[in-house]
């Protein structure tokens with residue numbers, strides 16, 4: 001079993017459950033929070049301050065995590081927040097903020113941690129993406145784009161790190177009962193045009209109205225992530241929850257259907273000689 005984990009964003013939600021579950025199982029955890037504090041305490045828990053949007057603080061935090069533990073086995077990019085609203089109504093600042101945290105934040109952690117894991121010739125990187133990254137819905141398009149970017153980054157990273165013995169997994173959960181759909185993590189685009197009231201507006205109401213009644217249990221999800229990372233053949237994608245399974249299957253089927261329907265004309269677009 002991998003015994004030394006670094007997890008971003010353990011102040012609450014999935015990150016905190018992952019840290020708790022690992023500590024109970026005997027692992028050592030370096031957890032980061034924006035404040036450097038958390039309502040978790042354990043002799044094998046080390047807390048570090050980190051805002052994942054900070055390009056200078058990130059390599060320093062990873063280096064400190066390595067120093068504190070003597071070596072990391074698993075690095076989990078968990079920190080993130082949500083953004084709901086029509087794509088056309090998303091401001092430059094709103095789009096940049098979500099990309100900074102949900103895509104560039106993990107990339108910074110990866111850039112800092114990969115040389116260490118490569119050097120050890122072992123280890124695993126877990127990127128907490130979302131079902132939105134595999135099967136986006138209208139109403140969370142820019143969030144979905146950041147998560148799709150993270151899922152794609154994970155696949156490419158897996159190819160790059162496999163020769164060094166380092167595994168990579170993209171976790172794509174459906175809805176989880178955390179703070180995510182509360183005001184603590186969901187932002188609404190400042191513009192919510194009336195033209196989208198019946199479409200995006202309805203999605204936003206459903207998603208925010210679900211806060212506290214989401215299907216996914218973060219404790220079970222945390223255990224599943226740990227089991228997947230410790231599996232002799234860890235998955236490239238870990239799609240979690242019956243909602244995520246249904247949505248991802250439907251999207252894969254629709255993609256295959258598009259490929260099949262346009263296959264002969266698509267294949268005929270090359271130079272003939």
Ligand SMILES: NC(=O)c1ccc[n+]([C@@H]2O[C@H](COP(=O)([O-])OP(=O)(O)OC[C@H]3O[C@@H](n4cnc5c(N)ncnc54)[C@H](OP(=O)(O)O)[C@@H]3O)[C@@H](O)[C@H]2O)c1
Pocket residue numbers: 008009010011012013014015033034035050051052053078079080081082101128129130131172173174175176177178179180181184185214
């Ligand atoms: N909940 C869901 O339904 C769901 C579904 C699919 C994917 N996810 C993904 O799962 C991950 C965990 O979310 P959650 O459900 O546990 O939500 P959560 O309870 O709202 O927790 C989010 C965590 O991310 C941290 N965070 C946000 N921005 C940060 C930043 N710039 N730097 C450092 N930490 C930051 C928060 O810290 P603060 O306390 O400082 O804000 C908090 O610890 C996220 O990446 C989310 O996109 C969630």
